[in-house]
Amino acid sequence: MKKLIILFGLLLYVLSPIQPVQAEEDYGNLFISVGDAMMKTKADDWKAVETLVAQLNEDWEQVDQAKSKEAKKVDKTLLEVNKALDKQEKEPMLTALSNLSHALVSFEKEQNPVDEEEQRLQVKSAFTPVLADLKTAIENKDAKSAYTQYQKFLTTWNRNESIVREQSIGYYGKIETQMGFLRIALLQEEKDFDQIQGIYNELAGAVNGFVSGKEIKASNDHYSLQTLIDLLGKANESVDNNQPKKAVPFLQEFLTVWPSVEGDVRTRNGGLYTKLESDIPVIAGKLSSGTDVKEQQEKINEYRQSIELLQAKKSYTMWDAALIMLREGLEALLIVAALIAFLRKANASQHQKWIWFGALAGILMSIVAAIFINMAFSAATAGANREAIEGVTGIIAVVMMIGVGVWLHQKSNMKSWNRYIQKQMGTALSTGSIVSMAFVSFLSIFREGAETIIFYMGMAPSISTGKLIAGIVLSLVILTVFAFLFIRYSAKISVGPFFKIATILIYFLAFKILGVSIHALQLTDHISTTQIHSLPIISWIGFYPTWETMIPQAVLLVIILLTAMWIRNKENKQ
Incomplete structure (x- = not known):
């Protein structure tokens, strides 16, 4: 019986046309990206166009272009697309994408010849x-x-x-x-x-x-x-x-x-x-x-x-980007400025350099963390839906923002802030170690740097590179001014009002990112969509009239309200 099965199998192999042939290459992803890029260009959504063109460049590099005359035409038209993207002008971009589409069609026909007449x-x-x-x-x-x-x-x-x-x-x-x-x-x-x-x-x-x-x-x-x-x-x-x-x-x-x-x-x-x-x-x-x-x-x-x-554009403005860096930088800056002010009052100004060394180390470690997280992020999302990843990352950022907002809210009271700083200073100086002071500075910078990375990860897919950079530069300019004022006049400036404003801003941004993130998950069918037709879309605050977005945002507002009541009761008792 076994021999019969083997013989039958050999007979099938000989008689059947199963000699290996090279499978046709599928260039569908390239055509989809070109089509989507044309739609986004028509809608003036240049951030999305930038992402799609970057994907086009990456996908094209993976294509086997050996012994292809048509591949050179694709290279040429793709270069035109990249140049048109730099200028961000609609008509030249549409023309370049149309030329690229035709070049890709010719390339595909060359690689996968088909009988169109048939x-x-x-x-x-x-x-x-x-x-x-x-x-x-x-x-x-x-x-x-x-x-x-x-x-x-x-x-x-x-x-x-x-x-x-x-x-x-x-x-x-x-x-x-x-x-x-x-x-x-x-x-x-x-x-x-x-x-x-x-x-x-x-x-x-x-x-x-x-x-x-x-x-x-x-x-x-x-x-x-x-x-x-x-x-x-x-x-x-x-x-x-x-x-x-x-x-x-x-x-x-x-x-x-x-x-x-x-x-x-x-x-x-x-x-x-x-x-x-x-x-x-x-x-x-x-x-x-x-x-x-x-x-x-x-x-x-x-x-x-x-x-x-x-x-609906799930987008952020330059000011949204600036608020992230400004809030995180302001908190770290206050801690560093307080450390320096304390050293000056203790007639130990010569040790200020260690605080700056700690801050510099915190910045460097934040950069290392950024690279690591970016690599992990890229590996985790290879082949996945960007909208879904944006939604999940944004929700993680919101959870962190709630914690940050509560911390800020607690420190907006001057007495609470003074107790916090004295505790931090006391820990550093009681050991008699300058290293411990530098470590306080390092941790404050590194913690804020790591949080900033998480926040920007949730924001980056929905903001143009130009606006993101402009927001960061703007916040750095403001922080530089604050740094000068805090360090020079640290003993005279009240930090309470700054923390109160920062608290309001971080809660607002958390509300917006939560709505935008859930909306991104709805677009990819990861979360259902139950529309409320009587309410408008207000994208600039992240409000989308669906039960799935409104209920979590309502829960967030309740958390904020309960937090405010808890902190006020705590302050009254103290």
């Missing part, structure tokens, strides 16, 4: 009988049969649309648009078969044009997610004015725009992509017939807010 023949054989049956149903004015044939067309399209999309974005968009129009027309209670026939002619013409290999240019209009939001808003206004039929043209225009922006929706929220593609024609059809108008309006508003949440 693919078009495949599309022709698949659609010819379906189009013929659909035409017959429409000519017979058989609404039920026409819709059944449309469903068959849709099924056939889902199986073949990737071929059309890869060969011609122009035909892909035209076919998708006419399919949407046809579905709207077939869903109307009173069917206008002249209109349906016209839509069918456009649809069949698009399919036949693609099959014949005719060229068609894609639309150059710079559509974005905001275009979809505006169109849904206009449709909603028409329904509000008791003119639901006037909303239909806006929804039809939505379908015209859709092929140009669907990639941005699909890559960020697959569920929403599927709903929009299938439901918008249904909504338009029912509004044109005056059916379930209120229900359709609710869906329009729901989808408009969903796209707004998708588009």
